Amino acid sequence: MSWAFAYAGGMHEDPTVGELSEGEILRRILARTGRAGASLVGPGDDAAVVAAPSGSVVATTDTLIHGPDFRLAWSSGYDLGWKSAAVNLADVAAMGARPTALLVALAMPNDTRASFVEALADGLRDACEALAPGCAVVGGDLTASDVLTIAVTALGDLEGRAPVLRSGARAGDVVAIAGELGRAARGLQVLFTRFRDADGAPVPVDPALLRDGDTGVLEAQLRPAPPIGLGPFAARAGATAMMDVSDGLALDARRMADASAVTIAIDSADLGDDPRIALEGGEDHALLATFPAGALPPGFRPIGRVMPRDEASVHVDGVPYLGAGGWDPYRDWDAAAG
Amino acid sequence: MSWAFAYAGGMHEDPTVGELSEGEILRRILARTGRAGASLVGPGDDAAVVAAPSGSVVATTDTLIHGPDFRLAWSSGYDLGWKSAAVNLADVAAMGARPTALLVALAMPNDTRASFVEALADGLRDACEALAPGCAVVGGDLTASDVLTIAVTALGDLEGRAPVLRSGARAGDVVAIAGELGRAARGLQVLFTRFRDADGAPVPVDPALLRDGDTGVLEAQLRPAPPIGLGPFAARAGATAMMDVSDGLALDARRMADASAVTIAIDSADLGDDPRIALEGGEDHALLATFPAGALPPGFRPIGRVMPRDEASVHVDGVPYLGAGGWDPYRDWDAAAG
Structure with a gap:
């Protein structure tokens, strides 16, 4: 018009x-x-x-x-x-x-x-x-x-500090997370599995159809609240490497491990009750950081440690992690699937 | 795939x-x-x-x-x-x-x-x-x-300088341009009038159909080369106001005049052989600047002067300029017209 x-x-x-x-x-x-x-x-x-x-x-x-x-x-x-x-x-x-x-x-x-x-x-x-x-x-x-x-x-x-790069993780460092892992992906699962019509097209969320816990994971998907202030806080606390987890912990930890020429060993017991979605689910934008042993600041929880580089970028529970790990928009998006 | x-x-x-x-x-x-x-x-x-x-x-x-x-x-x-x-x-x-x-x-x-x-x-x-x-x-x-x-x-x-805003033009300043006016619009005219099929859909440029001068105006439209270095140079030379002409000289001069609470008087004799397209044509990204009288630096050519604010933002040849002046993507774009 x-x-x-x-x-x-x-x-x-x-x-x-x-x-x-x-x-x-x-x-x-x-x-x-x-x-x-x-x-x-x-x-x-x-x-x-x-x-x-x-x-x-x-x-x-x-x-x-x-x-x-x-x-x-x-x-x-x-x-x-x-x-x-x-x-x-x-x-x-x-x-x-x-x-x-x-x-x-x-x-x-x-x-x-x-x-x-x-x-x-x-x-x-x-x-x-x-x-x-x-x-x-x-x-x-x-x-x-x-x-x-x-x-x-x-x-x-940067307030006078050096930037915290992906490449600074050193063997012996503790690997830590601030923020959520897998909740945004669970929100997306709720949307994809329960709020599409017979042709696969998205339909608005009907609050009457929400189950316990759905509201929180939808919030994580639609209005993520990553702990932004903990980024500069971690830098001041001596973080050796940091990145945000946008494409899934497994894929992003691999990127950090490769940039730092180390192996990152993750303990799945520290990943909550659904380690697989914590490893594979993206879009939470948690902060993944490494710190010298014993120097973990408040706000970050340990999920593993940095080891000298071996044949794999990422171990989970001592075993090389071979999952695809994460979301690649060109590879993964199928327009026809809605 | x-x-x-x-x-x-x-x-x-x-x-x-x-x-x-x-x-x-x-x-x-x-x-x-x-x-x-x-x-x-x-x-x-x-x-x-x-x-x-x-x-x-x-x-x-x-x-x-x-x-x-x-x-x-x-x-x-x-x-x-x-x-x-x-x-x-x-x-x-x-x-x-x-x-x-x-x-x-x-x-x-x-x-x-x-x-x-x-x-x-x-x-x-x-x-x-x-x-x-x-x-x-x-x-x-x-x-x-x-x-x-x-x-x-x-x-x-900014290399230590204050930014040159749109709002700094003062009565008595000279109004000047560095770069082209209207050439990109002439290039677009060539494309729209001569390189569309019967349904109005764009077709590739056939070099055999180009006339004298077309190559230059197509270059101005497709690969504009605004005089970037003259921006910081003008600032060092004491420019009082500056902006790039993206939507047409008339519209952008009006924006500068309104921001500076002055009237900008343009002399059409300084706008080349087609003043109307120089006033109305966008996308050249020339630099429009004002300088204290007598302080025009190399690279800029005078096109008018700044006057105390009167009833119109822009005069051309002493007459308030009432043309629509310029391109507004939402108002002007008609997808159906190609």
């Missing part, structure tokens, strides 16, 4: 983005996203300017795409704003940095409702406030697309 | 991204994108770490979407890599900053060829080398999507 038509016919109470100018959509977003403490020049100019007091900036980007990454039948605008912030904040935290700012590139079908965009902005703001106080949206981009796409870039400050 | 199938059947010489793992696609990209001078921790960890020696970082994001922003019949992978870098570098330069790093979020259909992705990486690298030496890709994200989407975030360093 063109702007001229909308003007002539009167505006719908909840207009679509196709009825609004780019500037008006932006105003509605910025009215909700707050202001970053580190923001020196906020949205509205060609670029944002963000304080980087330690003389370097941590930067990462992660995208949520309708289809492979979320379904609108299951995720609200608020959920998507929250999750797109949380997954990027986790990447900054995993370097040992404090998140300072988000940039949000939003590509939306023209029939997207303004209320949806506003809820998305609310979710971005609330995730920053709840998980990384002081961080907020400082800039972004709006485009039309047939596929709803949310590409977030997060910036962070 | 699944990974297992591709493995069993032997790999196509130019595999699709659906046949490759995320890690393999990333390796092919990173083998081509070079390394940023400011990069302290490059791709491969949770986040990049980029030097920000002045204690702040300039950050901007801009997305190219198949459909509203480009057509694959007209743009090669190389073109898209180049353009997605150039438009973001221009936003950094327009703050008076030196671009230091790019992050690239790439969402691709599974049938995208690896050679296309490699060409895109080449375009990203070459645009950085040609337009902003020292800047390179430091991180990114790969996702599957039915719509090819390239979301680039650019970072920059």
Whole structure:
């Protein structure tokens, strides 16, 4: 629908983005996203300017795409704003940095409702406030697309510390986790097994069909709350290596082991009552870190130890772990399967 | 096509991204994108770490979407890599900053060829080398999507200077341009009027059908080369306001005039032989800047002057300019029109 038509016919109470100018959509977003403490020049100019007091900036980007990454039948605008912030904040935290700012590139079908965009902005703001106080949206981009796409870039400050890389794990270190393992994957299982129609298409969650524990795992899937503050805390406590567990513990531990040229030995007794989903399930964005023996800080629980490199990257209960381990969007996504 | 199938059947010489793992696609990209001078921790960890020696970082994001922003019949992978870098570098330069790093979020259909992705990486690298030496890709994200989407975030360093905002133009300043005006729009006109089939669908450019001058304006549209180095140069020379002209001179001058609470008076005699397309045509990413009278640096040409605010944001030849002025993706894009 063109702007001229909308003007002539009167505006719908909840207009679509196709009825609004780019500037008006932006105003509605910025009215909700707050202001970053580190923001020196906020949205509205060609670029944002963000304080980087330690003389370097941590930067990462992660995208949520309708289809492979979320379904609108299951995720609200608020959920998507929250999750797109949380997954990027986790990447900054995993370097040992404090998140300072988000940039949000939003590509939306023209029939997207303004209320949806506003809820998305609310979710971005609330995730920053709840998980990384002081961080907020400082800039972004709006485009039309047939596929709803949310590409977030997060910036962070190392506060004078060296970044904590994946490659710093040393034999003898303790392997530890802060945050959940496998709960987001269990939430996805609930959605895939119980909230699809006969053709496999997603249908909205009916609260009457939820069983004990479902609410918590759906929350973990739709609005993950990784322990962002524990990232810089772990860095101060002397973490030797750190990363966020986005694709499953087994796969991400393998990446850390390979980058560090060590073997990571995991004790499945430390992985809760369903070690397999803890090893294979992604999207919790827990922090996987290694610390010198005896130096485990509060907030982290031990799940194993670092050994000299042997023939396998990862052992579980003393045996090389050979599971596929984790999610690869190109390999795993079958559009036809819903 | 699944990974297992591709493995069993032997790999196509130019595999699709659906046949490759995320890690393999990333390796092919990173083998081509070079390394940023400011990069302290490059791709491969949770986040990049980029030097920000002045204690702040300039950050901007801009997305190219198949459909509203480009057509694959007209743009090669190389073109898209180049353009997605150039438009973001221009936003950094327009703050008076030196671009230091790019992050690239790439969402691709599974049938995208690896050679296309490699060409895109080449375009990203070459645009950085040609337009902003020292800047390179430091991180990114790969996702599957039915719509090819390239979301680039650019970072920059102010080298100790204050950012040059849109809001600093003062009555008496000279208004100046560095770079092209209207050429990218003329390139788009060539594509839309001469390289579409009877149904309006884009068809590849047939070199035999090109007329005098077409090659240059197509180059401006497909591989724009804004004068990135002149951004920080203008800042050092005392620019009072600056922005890049992405949506057309008339619209962007209006934005600058409104932000600065002044009126910008443009002399159409300074806009070349087609002032209307210079005023209305977007996508050249020229730098629009204001300087104190008598302080115009090399590389910038005067096109008018800043006046005290009157009833109009922009005058052309002494008359308030009332043209619509510029491109708004939501208002202007008609998917059905091709």
